[in-house]
Amino acid sequence: MRGKNVKRAGVLGAAVAAVLAGSGAAWAQVDNVVTVVNNANALAGGTTLATFGYDPVNDRMFIASNFNANQSIRLITNVGGAQTVQTQITEGAWLLFEKGGNAANGGGGPIPGGFLLNPQPIAALGIGAYSTALFTDAATVVTTPTQAPNLTQRVYRYNLAQDANGDASDEMTSIMTLSQYQTYAGQPSTNTTTNISRQFAWSGNGQSIYFCDSSASSGFGGIWTVPAAGGAATRLLNAGSDNPNTEPAVTTSAGVDTIYFRGGGSITNNSGGIDKITYDGVTASARTVAVPAAAIADFLELDAGTVTVASMGADADGNVYFNNTDSTSNRRGIYKYDAQGRLSKVLSYAERQAVFGGTPNSNTLRIQPRTLSYTNGTATFNVTQLLYAESSPTNLVAGAYAFAVGDFDRNGVVDQTDIGLFKSKLTVKAGPALATADLRYDLNANGICSFKDVKTLQQFYAFYDGDANIDKTVDTVDFNILAANFSGTAKIWTQGDFNGDETVDTIDFNLLASNFSLVAPGDSIGALVPEPCTVLAAVAFGAGLNLRRRRP
Numbered sequence: 432m433r434g435k436n437v438k439r440a441g442v443l444g445a446a447v448a449a450v451l452a453g454s455g456a457a458w459a460q461v462d463n464v465v466t467v468v469n470n471a472n473a474l475a476g477g478t479t480l481a482t483f484g485y486d487p488v489n490d491r492m493f494i495a496s497n498f499n500a501n502q503s504i505r506l507i508t509n510v511g512g513a514q515t516v517q518t519q520i521t522e523g524a525w526l527l528f529e530k531g532g533n534a535a536n537g538g539g540g541p542i543p544g545g546f547l548l549n550p551q552p553i554a555a556l557g558i559g560a561y562s563t564a565l566f567t568d569a570a571t572v573v574t575t576p577t578q579a580p581n582l583t584q585r586v587y588r589y590n591l592a593q594d595a596n597g598d599a600s601d602e603m604t605s606i607m608t609l610s611q612y613q614t615y616a617g618q619p620s621t622n623t624t625t626n627i628s629r630q631f632a633w634s635g636n637g638q639s640i641y642f643c644d645s646s647a648s649s650g651f652g653g654i655w656t657v658p659a660a661g662g663a664a665t666r667l668l669n670a671g672s673d674n675p676n677t678e679p680a681v682t683t684s685a686g687v688d689t690i691y692f693r694g695g696g697s698i699t700n701n702s703g704g705i706d707k708i709t710y711d712g713v714t715a716s717a718r719t720v721a722v723p724a725a726a727i728a729d730f731l732e733l734d735a736g737t738v739t740v741a742s743m744g745a746d747a748d749g750n751v752y753f754n755n756t757d758s759t760s761n762r763r764g765i766y767k768y769d770a771q772g773r774l775s776k777v778l779s780y781a782e783r784q785a786v787f788g789g790t791p792n793s794n795t796l797r798i799q800p801r802t803l804s805y806t807n808g809t810a811t812f813n814v815t816q817l818l819y820a821e822s823s824p825t826n827l828v829a830g831a832y833a834f835a836v837g838d839f840d841r842n843g844v845v846d847q848t849d850i851g852l853f854k855s856k857l858t859v860k861a862g863p864a865l866a867t868a869d870l871r872y873d874l875n876a877n878g879i880c881s882f883k884d885v886k887t888l889q890q891f892y893a894f895y896d897g898d899a900n901i902d903k904t905v906d907t908v909d910f911n912i913l914a915a916n917f918s919g920t921a922k923i924w925t926q927g928d929f930n931g932d933e934t935v936d937t938i939d940f941n942l943l944a945s946n947f948s949l950v951a952p953g954d955s956i957g958a959l960v961p962e963p964c965t966v967l968a969a970v971a972f973g974a975g976l977n978l979r980r981r982r983p
Contacts, residue, residue, distance in 0.1 A: 460868055461785040462841065464778050467818060468492060468507050468828040472516050475501035480826045482546040482630060482797050485510070485818055486561040492828065493519065493564060493591065495543045502526075502541065504589070511803075519593045520602065528599040529570050531582035537574035539583065544569055544628035545678070547799070548591075551637025555660035560637070564589045565606070565659055567642050569628040572609065580620055583609035585627060586642075586657055586664075606661050615664045616651045624649035629676065630742065630797050632690070635683025641667075641690050641710075645676035654679070654690060654708065667715035668708055673698050675706070678796060680743035680751050687711045691721055691751055693740040703727060703738040705753060705768070722768055730774040730875055732860075732883050736760025744798035744817065752777065752800060752817055752833070756793045763793050764876040765817060765831055773890045777817060778831040779876035785867045787829075792822040795831075805832070805841075812843030836891040839871055845892050850901050853888065856880040857923050859933055882931035885924045893951040896929045897943030903951040905943060913943055 473480055478496035485492045492507040504520040529539035545567040552559045566587050573582040586607040594602055613620055624646055631642035639658045646652040652674030657664040673695035680691040687709050694704035695718065704724030709716040727738050736759035743753045749770035755762055763780040783791045797820040805814045815833040837845035839852045856865060856872040860881045865873055872880040874887040897905040899912040901924075913927035916935045922928040927935040929942040 461782045461870060462832075463834060463871065464782055464786050464829055464831045466787075466827055467510060467830040468494065468514065470825070470827045472507055472514055473505065473827055475503055475505075475518075477501050478503070479823045480820050480828070481543045483799075483818075483820065483828055484546045484548045484564050485799055485801060486548050487801050488561050493546065493548070494828065495541075495546050495566075497542065498540075506591075506593075517593065519591070520589075520599050521594065521597070524594040524597050524599040525603075527597065528587075528603045529568075529584055530573055531579070532598065532600055533575075536579070536582065537576060538571040539573040540571045542569040542571070542628060543567070545630035545640075545642065545797075546589075547631065547633060547640075549637060549659060550633055553638060553659050555638070555658070562591065563659075564591060565631070565640055566603075567627045567629070567631050567640075569626060572623050578620075578623065580609035580613060580623060583623075585609055585612050585625065586640075588659065588661075604661075606659070607657055607664055612651065612664065615655075616666065618650045622650060625651045626676075630678035632679045632681040632743075632745075635681060635686070635688045641679055641681060641688075643675050643677050643679055643692060645674050647672045647674055654692065656710065667710055668718060670695060670698055670718065672696075677740055678742040678744075678798065680745040680753070682745050682749045682751065684749075689721075691743055691745070691753075694720070694722075694724055705740060705743075705751075722774075727774065730883070730887070731755075731760070731762045732875060732877055733760055733762060736762070738762070741794060742796045742798045742819070744800050746800040746802075746815055750800075750815070750833075752798055754795045754798065754819075756795070758793050762876050763795075765795050765798070765819070766876075767833055774875075775836045775887060775891070776874050776876045777833045779870060779873065779878070781867070781876075781878055782870050783821075783829075785870070787821060787825050789824070791825055794822045795819045796822065800833075805843075807841040807843075810842035810844075814843075836874060837888050847902065850892070853880070853884075854901065854925050857885070857925060859921055859923060860931075882924060882928070882933075886931075893953065895946040895949050895951055897939075897946045898951070899925055899927055899929075899943075901925070903953070905946045905949050909943060910947070913939060 473494050474496050478501050481495045481497035483494040490510050492510050494505045496502050502522040503518050506517045506519050508515045529541055530536040543566055548561045548564045568584050570584055573579045588604045590602050592602050626645045627642050631640045639656050641656050643654055644651045653669040654667045655664050675692040677692040682689045689707050689709050691707050694701035694706045696702040698718055699706050699720050701720045701724050705722040706718050707721035708718055737757055738755045739757040740753045741756045745751045751768045754765045765778040767775050767777050799818040800815050802813055803816050816830040818830050821827045821829045837849050839849045856869050857880050862879045864878045874884040894901050894903050895905050899909040916922050916926040919935050922935045927939050929939045
């Protein structure tokens with residue numbers, strides 16, 4: 432039986448090698464991020480991309496630009512096909528609404544931070560899903576010529592219609608002015624220091640939104656909720672100097688929303704991590720740690736720098752996506768924290784460079800997950816794509832695919848073909864760095880496929896420590912690999928280094944021995960339950976190895 436198992440493993444290896452040799456060109460590209468709406472369609476000349484909202488029912492997108500002449504709201508129809516572009520709200524019409532209907536007033540320049548369509552019907556308004564949108568806006572204060580907080584908009588609703596008379600007051604409805612915000616925050620009319628320039632998140636029931644005000648000491652900072660139909664805003668968290676400057680994500684269970692945002696320093700001692708609060712519509716919980724900074728740093732193998740979470744999003748399955756915009760850490764990218772508490776890379780900075788060229792902005796903001804049907808050859812399957820803003824200088828809407836971890840050949844299945852591809856790129860922690868076309872094998876965005884990537888893959892494609900050839904069975908094939916490399920240095924998992932110190936020794940042997948004969952569930956290849964003498968022989972060999980290592 433043992434001979435047959437070894438022979439079967441050899442045949443499998445030859446088959447995988449043949450697949451690799453014949454299909455290198457098929458996967459020799461960065462394919463996990465694409466342009467969804469290009470710069471020309473997204474923006475009029477002289478403007479930059481501010482924010483956008485996607486309607487999955489009608490496959491259309493509304494894009495709001497920032498600053499300067501030609502600032503507008505554009506409608507992109509047939510996003511997934513031959514796109515058409517239509518200006519919905521011009522700069523003048525938008526500004527007239529912001530100025531309270533009087534063009535002679537000063538200020539009021541729109542600075543839109545969030546713009547999302549309603550994902551569910553809003554009963555109080557009698558409207559269906561994706562029929563309206565809310566804006567959060569850090570617009571400059573209107574002056575008449577004195578400051579007029581009562582005319583300055585902070586949250587408003589847009590009915591998605593095209594303006595016909597040069598005044599967007601027909602299409603936009605105020606939900607919260609700066610004056611109302613001052614009242615809710617208990618601030619005087621002279622205090623106008625607010626900062627809600629980040630994307631908000633919808634509540635689980637789709638009737639209200641959550642937004643972050645990052646003002647540290649102005650009295651407005653914290654996490655707020657406001658009804659989409661209008662009504663008083665409620666502050667759920669006031670964290671002082673730790674008020675989160677984050678586009679939050681929300682997951683929902685049994686009517687309770689969990690709101691995720693950037694980790695704090697003085698309150699949760701979790702700077703570089705992710706914090707959360709819960710809200711049931713009445714009571715907000717205290718701020719607690721959702722993902723420890725140490726766990727993220729370990730996953731990213733950070734030697735220096737930190738993590739700055741600026742944008743987040745969540746899907747219907749409870750998976751949370753977050754970015755890191757901190758350039759000092761050399762780990763800028765978008766990551767996934769799934770409902771099982773596992774971390775994985777979605778998109779690295781190097782992959783963005785490969786697709787968009789030049790030096791992309793560190794920001795990957797306005798994250799909005801959607802589900803797409805993806806086809807690669809004959810395989811068609813659903814995959815989550817994260818729409819996000821490729822900010823200046825690129826100024827387009829991009830889509831990052833959150834492929835299943837380990838699906839390196841992009842066919843919707845993680846199997847031994849994927850494992851063979853992965854093993855062919857595995858190296859020591861110091862590198863060499865992966866070629867651009869091979870960045871998919873880097874699962875934590877450090878540009879190298881090494882031990883941490885093995886341990887990440889192990890969480891999604893189950894295999895035991897000691898499984899050197901990653902065929903889901905710990906057997907004599909793995910034992911022989913370890914024996915052939917015993918006492919060697921600069922070794923990798925597939926050579927018997929199972930604890931990541933790049934030396935094959937008794938620690939690795941003990942890991943193998945403790946799992947010997949175990950078969951991981953699913954996609955087992957040539958599973959072997961060894962006879963007792965096989966295990967005894969392995970243990971005896973290990974004892975011999977121990978003895979040799981003790982000799983002076």
